[in-house]
Amino acid sequence: MRKLRCHIGLALALCIPSMAWSQGAAAGAAVAAPTGAASSGARIEAAAPYIDRVINEKEAAEEPKAAMGEQGPEPRGRRSFSAIYSLSNGDYSNGAGHREQGAEFRGQRETQDYGVFDYIASGYAAHDSAAADSSFGSTLGSKTAGQRLTLSQTRFALNGTQVMDNALGAVYTQGSPLLSRSFRTSLVSSPVLGLSSRVYDNSGTEFNFASGRIGQFSGSTASGFGATQGEMTGVGLQRRIDGQWALGGQAWVVKGAAGVADHTSVGLVGDYASADGVRRLQLRGIADDRGRAALWFDGEQHAPTLLHHYGVFRFDKDVAWADYPVAGGQQGVYWRADGRGLGQGYSMGAEYTESNFQHDASQAVVRSASAFGTVNQRIDRLSSVGGTLNLRMTQTLAAANAVDTPNTNVNHLDGVVFASRQTALGASRLQFNYGASLAGGGDRSQGVQLDQELGKLGLAATLAYADEYADATGRTQRATAALLFRGTSFGDAFLSGNLNVYQQRSATQGTENGTQAAASLRWQLGRSWSAQSSLSWRRTHTSTLSTLGNAASDEKLLMVTLRYDTVGGIPYYASNTTGPTASARIEGTVFFDENADGARQAAEKPAVGVTVVLDNVYRAVTDANGRYEFSPIGPGTHRLTLQVDRVPLPWGLLDDAPRAIEAPVRGAAQVPFALTRLNQ
Numbered sequence: 001m002r003k004l005r006c007h008i009g010l011a012l013a014l015c016i017p018s019m020a021w022s023q024g025a026a027a028g029a030a031v032a033a034p035t036g037a038a039s040s041g042a043r044i045e046a047a048a049p050y051i052d053r054v055i056n057e058k059e060a061a062e063e064p065k066a067a068m069g070e071q072g073p074e075p076r077g078r079r080s081f082s083a084i085y086s087l088s089n090g091d092y093s094n095g096a097g098h099r100e101q102g103a104e105f106r107g108q109r110e111t112q113d114y115g116v117f118d119y120i121a122s123g124y125a126a127h128d129s130a131a132a133d134s135s136f137g138s139t140l141g142s143k144t145a146g147q148r149l150t151l152s153q154t155r156f157a158l159n160g161t162q163v164m165d166n167a168l169g170a171v172y173t174q175g176s177p178l179l180s181r182s183f184r185t186s187l188v189s190s191p192v193l194g195l196s197s198r199v200y201d202n203s204g205t206e207f208n209f210a211s212g213r214i215g216q217f218s219g220s221t222a223s224g225f226g227a228t229q230g231e232m233t234g235v236g237l238q239r240r241i242d243g244q245w246a247l248g249g250q251a252w253v254v255k256g257a258a259g260v261a262d263h264t265s266v267g268l269v270g271d272y273a274s275a276d277g278v279r280r281l282q283l284r285g286i287a288d289d290r291g292r293a294a295l296w297f298d299g300e301q302h303a304p305t306l307l308h309h310y311g312v313f314r315f316d317k318d319v320a321w322a323d324y325p326v327a328g329g330q331q332g333v334y335w336r337a338d339g340r341g342l343g344q345g346y347s348m349g350a351e352y353t354e355s356n357f358q359h360d361a362s363q364a365v366v367r368s369a370s371a372f373g374t375v376n377q378r379i380d381r382l383s384s385v386g387g388t389l390n391l392r393m394t395q396t397l398a399a400a401n402a403v404d405t406p407n408t409n410v411n412h413l414d415g416v417v418f419a420s421r422q423t424a425l426g427a428s429r430l431q432f433n434y435g436a437s438l439a440g441g442g443d444r445s446q447g448v449q450l451d452q453e454l455g456k457l458g459l460a461a462t463l464a465y466a467d468e469y470a471d472a473t474g475r476t477q478r479a480t481a482a483l484l485f486r487g488t489s490f491g492d493a494f495l496s497g498n499l500n501v502y503q504q505r506s507a508t509q510g511t512e513n514g515t516q517a518a519a520s521l522r523w524q525l526g527r528s529w530s531a532q533s534s535l536s537w538r539r540t541h542t543s544t545l546s547t548l549g550n551a552a553s554d555e556k557l558l559m560v561t562l563r564y565d566t567v568g569g570i571p572y573y574a575s576n577t578t579g580p581t582a583s584a585r586i587e588g589t590v591f592f593d594e595n596a597d598g599a600r601q602a603a604e605k606p607a608v609g610v611t612v613v614l615d616n617v618y619r620a621v622t623d624a625n626g627r628y629e630f631s632p633i634g635p636g637t638h639r640l641t642l643q644v645d646r647v648p649l650p651w652g653l654l655d656d657a658p659r660a661i662e663a664p665v666r667g668a669a670q671v672p673f674a675l676t677r678l679n680q
């Protein structure tokens with residue numbers, strides 16, 4: 001029986017490190033392999049229902065060895081490493097070409113108390129060969145190269161509620177998410193060669209900082225970073241005031257950037273959400289030190305059957321934000337509604353915009369209004385129909401200083417109707433589209449498209465025809481046929497591909513024939529190695545160029561990738577962990593309190609073999625010194641209970657209710673249990 005108890009205890013100790021973490025008492029704390037159990041002798045066991053079964057003595061003796069593995073148990077802390085080599089080679093029929101090769105190394109290491117560390121080191125070298133004929137492809141031979149190094153630390157716990165992310169090297173910048181991301185407008189900024197930091201918590205409060213040289217990522221085989229011109233520094237803060245209100249702000253200082261004058265810009269945002277979640281209102285504004293500004297309002301309303309989005313906006317011309325000039329000189333209003341019913345989905349909306357509302361004499365004033373509606377109705381389990389209707393009206397007023405430039409009005413209506421049905425072959429979809437100018441004459445278009453899936457064969461086919469007319473270019477007809485092979489496996493290899501052919505006839509450009517084919521092969525070369533290759537070929541033949549003695553233009557592109565990936569270690573934290581990614585521990589002693597003062601005296605004896613329960617799930621048994629320990633556990637509030645069923649009478653606890661304990665980040669909570677005589 002003693003051998004069986006030891007076997008069960010060892011098996012539980014090996015299983016516990018893979019359990020999920022929890023950050024609060026409500027979810028319970030997941031207990032990993034006890035770092036201090038070897039010295040204290042305490043055992044941590046997960047409470048589980050008893051299952052009566054027959055134990056094979058031989059299997060019971062071999063199972064611990066199998067669980068440990070030949071090299072012993074995996075270390076704590078998830079770690080991964082990837083090495084990737086890629087080669088890309090493109091050739092054009094005129095002798096031009098592009099060849100690029102790159103290598104990338106990525107690694108990640110999860111720590112118990114200091115978050116997750118990542119690094120990316122990559123670089124590429126490219127060479128463009130000169131073209132003998134400048135009609136296609138590159139015309140100048142050149143060599144380019146790029147490198148990137150990024151070190152980052154994520155989910156580093158500052159305290160019990162706040163977490164920090166840090167990055168050094170070539171890093172992305174985003175600013176305050178509450179300010180930069182809205183339903184209709186996004187404010188962007190370039191990456192920098194420098195550093196960034198973000199401090200945040202689960203309530204929505206966040207502080208961000210970024211500074212460095214402005215640049216851009218480049219490369220197709222591996223990531224490289226090139227500093228372009230100028231420097232940029234940004235700092236921002238957003239805070240959730242309560243369950244309904246949030247405020248935020250962001251500031252940028254830009255110097256020496258290409259295409260943007262030196263400036264300082266500031267943005268503010270206010271966010272309100274009703275207590276019932278039906279309404280959300282957001283007001284945002286930015287201004288720069290040159291007196292230019294932008295202001296926009298976004299609203300969201302949940303109705304019984306529709307979700308409404310609406311807003312108004314006004315952007316001064318050339319208002320600056322970070323190193324990007326905002327597309328300014330525009331004002332307008334918009335509304336959109338989306339809904340779903342029984343077997344149907346529908347959307348509708350309208351928008352009005354006016355550019356150059358400040359009436360710059362050198363630019364035209366453009367006013368446009370649009371409206372749309374779309375619906376998708378399921379007929380039965382296998383069939384559905386739907387369509388979309390769009391109306392666009394545009395008025396262009398010539399610039400004040402333009403000579404003999406007329407004002408224009410363009411009103412255009414276009415629509416699409418479709419029907420789909422699931423058949424024995426697969427899904428079929430037939431679509432018709434038509435568009436025309438409402439003023440008569442002018443541009444018009446019509447077309448038809450058939451899509452057919454052949455699910456059992458892993459194929460999908462498309463046939464399409466379009467007929468368009470424009471006053472400037474005349475009539476253009478285009479026919480297309482495409483075949484997509486979704487792929488199939490051959491052992492450890494997976495093959496996919498596609499084929500596309502088209503013919504286009506134009507009144508001004510003649511006839512153009514084109515063919516494009518591509519294939520991709522992925523191959524798993526054992527446990528850690530894999531390879532992927534893709535080959536594409538495109539040919540274009542135009543009748544007008546052929547009459548001038550030009551042959552068809554070809555383009556061939558080959559890309560090969562070889563990679564090595566390895567992952568090991570037992571995670572400290574579950575993927576859905578919220579709160580700090582740092583450990584804590586709870587420890588203490590259980591002793592016989594002879595004088596009932598609550599403190600252990602040198603002569604007072606320890607209570608050996610007493611069970612302490614954490615969050616009503618995990619157990620630790622006191623050692624020869626009466627000590628117990630739960631480590632590592634998630635920081636936050638936990639509950640401890642002492643099981644006194646094995647404590648000899650008349651000893652016990654005056655209050656055996658669970659104790660609420662706050663476990664500090666990277667620290668220990670000391671919780672002693674003093675047993676007193678209940679008959680005194």
